[in-house]
Amino acid sequence: MIKGYKDGSxxxxxxxxxxEMTAMLMRTLSEQSTHASTDFADDRLIPAWAKSYVAAAYDAGIVKGRGNNRFIPEATATRAEAVTMVLHLLDYNHKAK
Structure with missing residues (x-):
């Protein structure tokens, strides 16, 4: 679920x-999307390694964008976002069973 950085740290x-938060949450479900892009306005800012996680999280209703349909990938996740994402993840996982 949690991986370090390329330099081993x-x-x-x-x-x-x-x-990072989105990738960790989606790894708990072992889900990735086959999409090579997302519907977010700032899709080009989402690193290639994370696009499948972000696309899957968006499709599942786990993650939403901030203003103007931007994901803002490098922004720090707020506590409110973290709680909301975890609750949406739990709801999604419950419905999937």
Whole structure:
């Protein structure tokens, strides 16, 4: 579910970005999308490694954009976003069973 960075570091005390949070949550479901892009206005800012997670999370209703349909991938996830995403994940997982 949680992976470190390419240089082998983990950075447990670092803030978490929206893409990192989304990827971790979607790994709990073992779900990725086959889409090579998302419907977010700032899709070009989402790294290639994360697009399938973000697309799957969006399709499942787990993640939403911020203003003007932007995902803002490198922004720090707020506590409110984290709670909302976890609740949507739990709801999605419950409905899938």
């Amino acid at each position: 983990f950075l447990p005390n670092a803030l978490i970005s929206r893409i």
